[in-house]
Amino acid sequence: MNRHRSIWPLxxxxxxxxxxxxxxxHVQSKELGLVLLTxxxxSKFVYTIHDTGVALKYINCPYDLRISISECVREDVKIRTGIDSIAISNGIKVTDFRCKIREMTNKASVFKIIQLSRIALPKKGQHILIEALSILKKRGITNILCTFIGExxxxxxxxxxxxxxxSNVLFLGARDQSYIQEHLNEYDLLVxxxxxxxxGITVTEGMAVKIPVLVSNIEGPMEIINKGEYGYFFEVGNAEDCAIQIEKIMSSDNVQLVNSAYKRVCQIYxxxxxxxxxxxxxxxII
Structure with missing residues (x-):
């Protein structure tokens, strides 16, 4: 919330x-709890905690229920503040996404990578993926097209x-959800x-269209892929490890993995x- 805007909407x-x-x-904005005349x-007030590291002043507002979007967020809140919350994961409408149709492909064909999130450095780590592409280029692996979608x-x-x-990187800017649902299955890997x-809602979207997902080994995304059971991971901030995993995925048969990941999304997310x-x-609480 911008303190310089009019207070009349509040x-x-x-x-x-x-x-x-x-x-x-139900409050989704962390700042909103500070200005509601509870x-x-x-009414009963519910607040969803969307990330780790949220300041105590936001969490400590007089809510009747606090919900964390993952177990790792719940644990973070408990450890830092002593405040309890309920973990309920974000969800997607799985049936809105088109699953990838797998075909026999030539190894020389273009391997399409998608990075789907708002551009926010360093948090979202897009620079790590670009560095990994540079490493792969030096190794002679150039049959990759990487697309970034996000505001x-x-x-x-x-x-x-x-x-x-x-020369193999595209920036498409923001795209609406219908575009993502229609085109996400055209890619071979979500990073x-x-x-x-x-x-990491986009990780669940990748799993929903049956493409492999590669995530940094931080708590949120690792919870989604169950520590590697339903996707790949690399050391956070390590472009070299990211490149190694991409090369591994390019040469792997991931059919069983993506089918298992799809079932997980349908059941949990x-x-x-x-x-x-x-x-x-x-x-x-009512």
Whole structure:
């Protein structure tokens, strides 16, 4: 929230919440809890904690229920603050995604990598992936096309691409969810090289279209792939290890892996499962 913006929207929001008397007010923005007049709003307040490292002043607002988006976020909150929360993973509508149709391909064909997240350095770690592509290029592995999709200023990454003399990198900018759902299955690998991450919704999307996923070995994404059972991982911040894993994936038969990963998404990260968990917790506090 920008402190220089008008406070009138906040006043109107508080008036609305006081007047309408909702059973549940579910807060997604960490800053919003600081400006809600919870004493006058006769509702139960729920706050979703979206990442590790969220400051105590946000978590310690007078909420009736705190929900963490993963076990690692729940543990982080408990260790740092002593405050309990319930872990409910983010979910996706699996049926909205098109699964990849696997065909016999020539090893000389182009291997398509997708990196799907907002451009936010260093957190999202896109620079690590570009460095890994440079390492692969030096090894003579050039049959790769890497596409970055996500909002944000890509000029720094484009400069890095130019520095390494890479010609196999595309920046498509922001794309809406329908575009992702339609085109994600056209890729051969999804890479999430984040330096820190509480969850990693795009990892579940890659699993939902049955393409291999490669993540940095930080808690959130590693929880999704169950420490390597349903995807690949590399040492966080290590471009060399990232390159090694990409080369390994390019030469591997991943059919069994992606099928198992798909089943995991359907069972655990389906939006229907997530919604049921939320409703169960809502009922406990009403």
């Amino acid at each position: 006043i109107k929001l508080n008036r609305l919440l006081i007047k309408r008397k909702f059973d549940i007010v 004493y006058f709003i006769r 944000g200023d890509s000029s720094g990454l484009e400069s890095l691409v130019s520095k390494y003399g890479l 999430q090289p984040s330096m820190f991450e509480g969850f 389906n939006i229907e499962t997530t919604a049921k968990r939320y409703i169960e917790e809502y009922k406990k």
